Structure formats: C-alpha cells, structure tokens
Amino acid sequence: MAEQTHQDTMDLLRFATAGSVDDGKSTLIGRLLLDSKSIFEDQLEAVETTSRGKGYDYTDLALLTDGLRSEREQGITIDVAYRYFATPTRKFIIADTPGHVQYTRNMVTGASTADLGLVLVDARQGLTEQSRRHAVILSLLRVPHLVLAVNKMDLVDFSQETYEKIHKEFTQFATKLNIPDLEVIPISALQGDNVVTRSEKMSWYSGPTLMHHLEHVHVASDRDLVDVRFPVQYVIRPKSDQHHDYRGYGGMVAGGVLKKGDEVVVLPSGMTSKIAGIDLHDKELDAAFPPMSVTVRLEDDVDVSRGDMIARANNAPKPSQDIDAMICWMADEPLRPRQKLAIKHTTRVARALVKDIQYRLDVNSLHRDQETKELGRNEIGRVQLRTTVPLLCDPYSKNRTTGSFILIDEATGVTVGAGMINSGA
Amino acid sequence: MTETHADYQLSQLDQLEAESIHIIREVAAEFEKPALMFSGGKDSIVMLRLAEKAFYPAKIPFPLLQVDTGLDFPEVLETRDNWVNRLGVRLVVASVDEAIKSGVIVDDGKTSRNRMQTGTLLNAIEEEGFTAAFGGGRRDEEKARAKERVYSHRDEFGQWDPKMQRPELWSLYNGRIHAGEHMRIFPLSNWTELDIWHYLHREQIEIPAIYFAHEREVVERDGMLLSIGPEIQPKGNETVEKKMVRFRTVGDRTQTGCVESDAADTAAIIDETAIARVTERGATRGDDRFSEAAMEDRKKEGYF
Numbered sequence: 001m002a003e004q005t006h007q008d009t010m011d012l013l014r015f016a017t018a019g020s021v022d023d024g025k026s027t028l029i030g031r032l033l034l035d036s037k038s039i040f041e042d043q044l045e046a047v048e049t050t051s052r053g054k055g056y057d058y059t060d061l062a063l064l065t066d067g068l069r070s071e072r073e074q075g076i077t078i079d080v081a082y083r084y085f086a087t088p089t090r091k092f093i094i095a096d097t098p099g100h101v102q103y104t105r106n107m108v109t110g111a112s113t114a115d116l117g118l119v120l121v122d123a124r125q126g127l128t129e130q131s132r133r134h135a136v137i138l139s140l141l142r143v144p145h146l147v148l149a150v151n152k153m154d155l156v157d158f159s160q161e162t163y164e165k166i167h168k169e170f171t172q173f174a175t176k177l178n179i180p181d182l183e184v185i186p187i188s189a190l191q192g193d194n195v196v197t198r199s200e201k202m203s204w205y206s207g208p209t210l211m212h213h214l215e216h217v218h219v220a221s222d223r224d225l226v227d228v229r230f231p232v233q234y235v236i237r238p239k240s241d242q243h244h245d246y247r248g249y250g251g252m253v254a255g256g257v258l259k260k261g262d263e264v265v266v267l268p269s270g271m272t273s274k275i276a277g278i279d280l281h282d283k284e285l286d287a288a289f290p291p292m293s294v295t296v297r298l299e300d301d302v303d304v305s306r307g308d309m310i311a312r313a314n315n316a317p318k319p320s321q322d323i324d325a326m327i328c329w330m331a332d333e334p335l336r337p338r339q340k341l342a343i344k345h346t347t348r349v350a351r352a353l354v355k356d357i358q359y360r361l362d363v364n365s366l367h368r369d370q371e372t373k374e375l376g377r378n379e380i381g382r383v384q385l386r387t388t389v390p391l392l393c394d395p396y397s398k399n400r401t402t403g404s405f406i407l408i409d410e411a412t413g414v415t416v417g418a419g420m421i422n423s424g425a
Numbered sequence: 426m427t428e429t430h431a432d433y434q435l436s437q438l439d440q441l442e443a444e445s446i447h448i449i450r451e452v453a454a455e456f457e458k459p460a461l462m463f464s465g466g467k468d469s470i471v472m473l474r475l476a477e478k479a480f481y482p483a484k485i486p487f488p489l490l491q492v493d494t495g496l497d498f499p500e501v502l503e504t505r506d507n508w509v510n511r512l513g514v515r516l517v518v519a520s521v522d523e524a525i526k527s528g529v530i531v532d533d534g535k536t537s538r539n540r541m542q543t544g545t546l547l548n549a550i551e552e553e554g555f556t557a558a559f560g561g562g563r564r565d566e567e568k569a570r571a572k573e574r575v576y577s578h579r580d581e582f583g584q585w586d587p588k589m590q591r592p593e594l595w596s597l598y599n600g601r602i603h604a605g606e607h608m609r610i611f612p613l614s615n616w617t618e619l620d621i622w623h624y625l626h627r628e629q630i631e632i633p634a635i636y637f638a639h640e641r642e643v644v645e646r647d648g649m650l651l652s653i654g655p656e657i658q659p660k661g662n663e664t665v666e667k668k669m670v671r672f673r674t675v676g677d678r679t680q681t682g683c684v685e686s687d688a689a690d691t692a693a694i695i696d697e698t699a700i701a702r703v704t705e706r707g708a709t710r711g712d713d714r715f716s717e718a719a720m721e722d723r724k725k726e727g728y729f
Binding site: 079086113237 | 431435440443446447451453454482483565571572587590593594596602617619701703704
C-alpha cells in the first residue's frame with residue numbers, strides 16, 4: 001500500500017540557508033539532497049558529465065543547484081532558488097540564498113517565509129562579519145529557529161576546542177538579537193559528519209545531527225492561534241439558481257482560530273456579525289486556523305470587500321495611516337524622504353509617502369546611523385510612512401503576515417522594498 | 426477546555442493546497458484578464474481542482490487556455506472535455522495547426538510541435554488580451570524552474586529574464602505589469618511530483634487513462650519508449666514490442682515517451698514514484714534533452 005498516511009500527516013519545514021561563498025553551502029545542500037535520495041540519476045549524471053567536461057577531478061555538487069546558464073558559466077549563484085526534499089516525517093523547502101551579490105535582499109527574501117535559518121561558518125575562519133550579518137537579518141525577520149552549522153570540522157582535526165570557541169562567541173553575540181531557539185552543530189558537509197549520520201570523529205559532541213534537528217524542531221507552535229486575523233481576499237457570490245443567496249469571503253487565515261458562531265468585527269467599517277459557517281470547497285469545517293485558505297460566511301448581510309479584515313471586536317488590529325517600520329531597500333536608486341510608492345499590505349493596496357528616514361541600521365555592528373537620510377540598495381533602516389488609506393496593522397513581532405508589507409515602484413512596477421511594522425504610530 | 430497547537434495542525438499537503446488557493450484567488454482579484462493554461466496533464470488537472478476549490482460554489486472566474494499541438498493523445502482531449510463540461514468553464518483552444526496556416530509561426534519541418542507551442546501560445550495570449558496565465562510548472566521539475574518566481578514577469582515579447590526577477594516576500598505577490606506585458610503564475614511551485622500524485626490519490630479525480638499502466642505497441646529510440654502511431658513508425662532495425670507501460674508526463678505524441686510499469690491506480694503510481702531514480706522529464710521528454718539549458722532557453726523565449 002502507498003505511503004499516503006505519511007503524506008497526510010507529515011508536516012512542512014521551510015528553511016533559508018546563508019553563508020559566504022566558500023563555506024560549503026552548495027556541498028551541504030547537495031549532501032542533504034543526495035542523502036535523502038532527492039537527486040535523480042539523470043540529474044547526477046548531468047552534473048558528473050559537466051564536471052568532467054570542465055576538467056574537475058571531483059563531482060561539483062554546486063552544479064546541481066546552479067540552475068541558470070549564466071550561473072554555471074560564471075560559477076556563481078545569482079538568485080534565490082528553492083529546493084525540495086522529504087524524509088519519512090517531514091517535507092522540506094530550502095530557500096537557497098546566494099552568499100554574495102545582493103546578499104541582504106536575497107537573505108530577506110529567503111528568510112521572509114522561513115521557519116528556520118541555517119547559517120554556515122567555516123570552522124577555520126570562525127565567525128565572520130558575514131555570519132553576524134546573516135544572524136542579524138534572520139533575527140530582524142523573526143525567523144524563530146536558528147542553526148549555526150560549524151562546517152569543515154575535518155579541516156580543524158574535529159577539534160572540540162575550535163567548536164566551543166565559535167559556539168561561545170556566537171552565543172554572546174546572539175544575546176543582542178532576538179533568537180528564541182539556537183542550535184550549534186559541528187559538521188563536515190564534504191565528508192558527511194553529523195549531517196545525516198552521527199560522526200565518530202566528534203564523540204565529544206552530544207547534540208543532534210543536522211538532519212535530526214531539521215526533522216524534529218517544533219514549528220507548529222510558532223503560529224499565533226489567539227489573535228483572529230482574516231484578511232478578505234475575494235468575495236464569492238455565485239449568482240446561480242442553486243446558490244442564489246450564497247455570499248462568502250475567501251481568504252487565508254493569518255492568525256487565531258475561527259469557529260462557527262464566533263462574534264466578529266469587520267474592519268475598517270467596524271460592523272459586527274457572527275460566523276455562519278466556514279467552507280472549504282463542498283465541506284463545512286469546524287474551525288479554520290493559519291495557514292488555511294477557506295471561505296467564511298457571516299450571519300448578517302454586512303458590506304465586506306477585498307482589503308477588509310475580519311477580527312474579534314475586543315482584539316482587533318489598529319487601523320493606521322502612519323506606519324513606523326523597518327525597511328529593507330532593494331532598488332538601485334536610494335530611498336529618500338518625500339518619495340511616493342505603492343504599498344501592498346495583506347490584501348490591501350494603497351500609496352505611501354516617505355515621511356522620514358529615522359536611521360540606517362548597520363547590520364554588522366547594529367549601530368543606528370541617524371546622520372544618513374537615505375537608504376541605499378541592500379540597506380535596512382527605520383522609516384515613517386503615511387498611507388492613503390488606513391492599513392490594519394499588527395507589529396511584525398506579533399504577526400508576520402499582518403505586520404509585513406512590500407513597496408512597489410509605481411513607474412517600473414518592480415518590488416523595491418520589504419517592510420516590517422514596528423507599530424501604528 | 427484549553428486547546429493546544431496540536432489540535433490545529435495542517436499536513437504539508439493541506440499547506441500546499443492552502444498556499445495554491447491563496448495564489449489563485451490573488452490573481453483572480455488583481456488581474457484584469459487571467460487564464461489557466463490547461464494541457465490536460467496531471468499538473469493542470471490539480472490546478473483546475475484547486476481553482477474549483479478556490480471559488481466554490483461559484484464558477485471559476487477565468488477561462489482555460491489549451492495549446493493544441495495537433496499531436497495530443499486522444500485520452501487527454503477526452504479528459505479535458507469532461508472537466509470543461511463538469512465545471513462549466515470556457516475553453517479557449519490555441520491550435521498549432523491553425524497558427525501555421527495563418528502564418529503566425531513557421532513549420533520548418535525540423536522544429537517539434539512542442540516547441541512550436543511557444544509562438545502559438547504567445548499569439549493567443551496577445552489576441553485574447555490575457556494579462557495573467559496560470560501554468561502548472563513545478564520548481565522540482567528542472568533546475569531552471571527552481572529559480573522561477575510564483576509570479577513570473579513576461580515582457581511584451583513574452584520573454585522571461587531570469588536576472589531581472591522581482592523578489593518575492595512573504596505571501597505578498599506583486600502583479601504590476603505594463604500594457605502588453607503579462608505574468609505567468611505558478612501556483613504549484615512548491616509541489617513535487619510525489620505531492621501531485623498524493624493529491625490526485627486523495628482527491629480521487631479524473632486524469633487521462635494513459636497515466637495508468639496499459640498495453641501498448643512501443644519502439645525503443647534514444648533510450649525512450651515511444652508509442653507506435655501515425656507519426657512514430659519503426660526505423661531501420663528497431664523492433665515493435667507490446668509492453669505494459671504508462672506515461673509520466675503528457676505532451677506531443679512524438680516527443681513524449683512512456684515507462685514500463687504495472688501501476689494501474691494512483692496508489693501504485695505513488696509507490697513507483699517514491700522509488701523512481703530518474704526525473705519525469707529525464708525519462709520521458711525528448712525536447713529537454715537538446716542541451717543542458719534547453720528548458721531555460723525555451724522559457725526565455727516565452728515557453729511555460
């Protein structure tokens with residue numbers, strides 16, 4: 001019989017990888033894919049053929065992950081790529097973010113959806129500016145779990161002392177950040193030590209292997225099941241004879257648990273009603289919780305449209321046109337005060353005016369530079385925005401969905417900024 | 426009673442379903458004229474099912490767009506028609522034959538029908554004025570696809586520029602386009618071949634019969650098993666054999682190979698897929714074998 005019982009119960013872990021160019025990230029990803037049997041023979045053969053063609057005396061696993069012609073030609077990774085593998089208990093989505101070229105922007109992109117961040121360091125080098133920067137970004141993006149993989153342990157004779165030193169240095173640095181869960185694992189991606197199988201050469205290490213940790217780290221409780229947040233995405237009105245009076249609100253639950261009979265408020269109108277039912281296709285559901293996509297019906301014929309939000313009367317997000325947020329700027333041209341941009345927050349689209357750039361955050365030193373009044377490409381800073389319509393905001397620290405937004409250049413249509421709300425000001 | 430997080434767990438398959446429905450609704454809400462590219466293959470059937478769920482009990486608010494190579498398997502066309510009738514959606518057929526006749530594309534006698542789909546598709550998108558086109562592409566299919574965004578921007582020529590992709594953050598998709606441009610939307614980006622089969626199994630929905638093991642006259646050519654028919658006849662010392670086979674992908678009959686298999690239902694296919702050692706495209710798609718970047722090059726031209 002097929003393993004469908006597995007698939008129906010197994011859960012999902014999204015993780016973002018980070019690290020500098022030569023720290024063995026491609027090798028590690030290649031090994032995770034290889035050891036979980038997620039690489040197919042034809043893919044491996046293609047990589048072996050190319051490696052031979054290039055005159056390498058080893059199979060370059062990085063070729064597995066460098067998907068574009070120009071990446072292979074230049075031997076560099078240009079953009080975030082997504083990879084997949086599964087073990088019997090979990091499916092994994094890796095956001096493979098390149099170590100150099102536009103790293104902040106790529107890291108922010110990969111980390112925005114990640115449950116876990118994996119930072120690689122080279123045991124010979126110890127912590128670098130880059131490893132600190134990656135940890136800062138993962139912390140800013142509120143990635144709840146962090147793994148520091150101390151790689152290339154084979155090149156430092158599997159020295160416990162080296163590992164302890166990096167461990168200690170990083171833990172000290174991490175106290176300045178918001179990292180609720182940290183695991184430090186000594187590995188050799190090249191030789192496979194502590195990646196999937198426990199290393200005999202590091203008997204002094206008693207923690208989990210990397211794969212064991214990825215399989216068992218508990219992510220289900222990272223969701224907010226208390227504060228009901230349901231951004232209305234699409235109004236469903238069949239207008240057919242059979243479903244003449246059906247009026248449902250399609251959307252993805254961003255927080256809390258919704259149940260039939262619950263009293264709710266529709267924002268921004270403030271009208272109250274009760275949940276008459278929750279549908280998913282032809283099934284009526286008992287409850288809806290993040291990240292379910294459902295259709296909610298209300299008892300009263302209140303006016304609800306896309307961009308509105310359903311919440312609890314006594315626990316609703318604050319509508320605000322003044323937004324205080326951390327912004328990661330992604331465009332070539334710097335962000336400056338008085339600039340006007342389009343903003344997308346949940347299902348609501350508006351325009352935003354940059355009122356003030358309060359400071360630029362140095363992601364290496366965490367220093368707040370208040371002198372500079374602009375943000376360059378790949379820079380992060382604290383910004384005050386004024387929007388044309390009120391946004392239904394939560395602090396990003398409370399809810400990654402209702403606390404985040406993107407900024408769009410209205411002339412080019414390109415996504416130029418990622419925002420995390422501090423509070424409605 | 427205090428409820429715990431354990432009471433509100435969503436399996437990975439349910440999470441994928443929820444994410445795809447979210448994407449489909451977002452496109453329907455924000456784009457003026459979307460269409461769902463439908464080949465009749467397993468991925469586009471899963472997409473159609475997800476679209477059905479996204480708007481139920483209302484009808485799917487956009488048409489299906491099929492590019493007819495003229496060499497599609499009859500079983501696939503039959504399944505397509507059953508779905509269209511059951512859901513009551515509009516079907517737009519863009520035919521490669523018609524496109525050749527009207528001079529939109531040129532048949533040089535060397536280019537495969539599958540490749541000629543690109544020009545036919547781009548012409549149909551332009552003629553119908555579609556601003557978004559859903560595709561069933563998955564990132565696990567191919568390394569160039571692993572790099573593609575869920576919203577994949579296409580310029581006025583339908584071209585994909587992998588170096589100019591928009592960053593995609595959280596579940597906030599940016600659908601801004603200029604006149605004449607369009608967006609390709611891939612709601613199944615995070616699904617794997619195995620996820621597709623688990624979903625088809627769970628949903629118990631109709632897919633073309635050629636996906637299941639059946640006896641067929643085949644000939645082995647370039648390491649692929651090709652089905653004997655009007656366009657495929659044995660050459661030289663090739664011998665025709667009767668074998669139990671099934672197809673892992675559907676496409677143009679001349680380019681799509683089958684694999685030996687006894688798997689007669691979705692459960693058996695799941696078992697086979699779970700231990701498969703060759704990708705579906707590597708095993709059965711002739712047109713991906715031209716060069717290491719065959720898919721990337723076709724995508725840049727406007728292929729899906």
